[in-house]
Amino acid sequence: MIASTERLKDGRKSRQFGMDTVLDKCVFESEKLLQFGFAVQDGAFYYAHRIMQGRFELRIMINDAGKIKWDVWDVETEDTYPLVKITTVCGAFVGKVRMACDEVFREIVEQCGRSDVFKSKQALLIKNYVRERYGDEFEYLWEKTPENAVFRRKDNQKWYGAVLTVKRDRIGLKGEEKIEVLDLRGKPEEIAQIVDGERYFPAYHMNKKSWLTICLDGRVNIAEIYRRIDESYQLAKK
Numbered sequence: 001m002i003a004s005t006e007r008l009k010d011g012r013k014s015r016q017f018g019m020d021t022v023l024d025k026c027v028f029e030s031e032k033l034l035q036f037g038f039a040v041q042d043g044a045f046y047y048a049h050r051i052m053q054g055r056f057e058l059r060i061m062i063n064d065a066g067k068i069k070w071d072v073w074d075v076e077t078e079d080t081y082p083l084v085k086i087t088t089v090c091g092a093f094v095g096k097v098r099m100a101c102d103e104v105f106r107e108i109v110e111q112c113g114r115s116d117v118f119k120s121k122q123a124l125l126i127k128n129y130v131r132e133r134y135g136d137e138f139e140y141l142w143e144k145t146p147e148n149a150v151f152r153r154k155d156n157q158k159w160y161g162a163v164l165t166v167k168r169d170r171i172g173l174k175g176e177e178k179i180e181v182l183d184l185r186g187k188p189e190e191i192a193q194i195v196d197g198e199r200y201f202p203a204y205h206m207n208k209k210s211w212l213t214i215c216l217d218g219r220v221n222i223a224e225i226y227r228r229i230d231e232s233y234q235l236a237k238k
Contacts (some may be wrong), residue, residue: 027124049099160236185232
């Protein structure tokens with residue numbers, strides 16, 4: 001196993017296979033990635049592993065938002081082997097390359113990933129963020145609704161966020177499918193301006209003047225969510 005910080009090509013236009021679905025839903029712990037053999041550069045984690053008796057090298061990058069990029073490189077030609085990512089391409093050899101990649105992916109998931117009752121990638125990233133930034137853990141307070149959790153400040157025990165599983169129509173969206181949402185504190189004047197029923201929603205089960213709700217489906221990018229968590233943490237200080 002060797003670590004590499006060489007730039008990866010994206011290749012996301014090709015439909016990817018197998019473990020990609022698992023990787024996209026997994027949240028990785030930084031310390032475990034380092035123990036596994038990843039190297040850090042510019043806030044991202046890089047890893048490379050030789051497969052197929054050293055003929056190819058699988059190169060993986062996990063950025064600070066948990067997004068995965070990977071490519072298979074031909075060691076001799078120093079070029080990518082794109083066929084491995086195109087599901088319409090069949091054959092015994094490319095199948096073996098895919099299986100070799102899957103073995104590495106599964107090992108990374110088993111040793112570095114973390115499972116959770118929450119399913120959305122953003123909910124898992126939020127859990128990781130409040131743990132690493134503030135040392136706080138999700139608290140599951142209600143036996144009847146184990147898919148709901150809160151996180152609070154240590155100094156005054158005030159909540160500054162809650163991740164909840166609700167039906168879409170409970171926050172004003174169409175349908176009864178269950179989704180995961182985030183409740184955060186906010187400044188009343190700002191809440192009144194940004195709640196639009198599309199990206200930001202009136203607070204679910206909270207005071208609508210001082211809380212707001214975010215649907216954890218990518219409508220609001222994770223960097224903005226992190227910023228609002230920090231703001232909510234400060235507001236809970238009072």
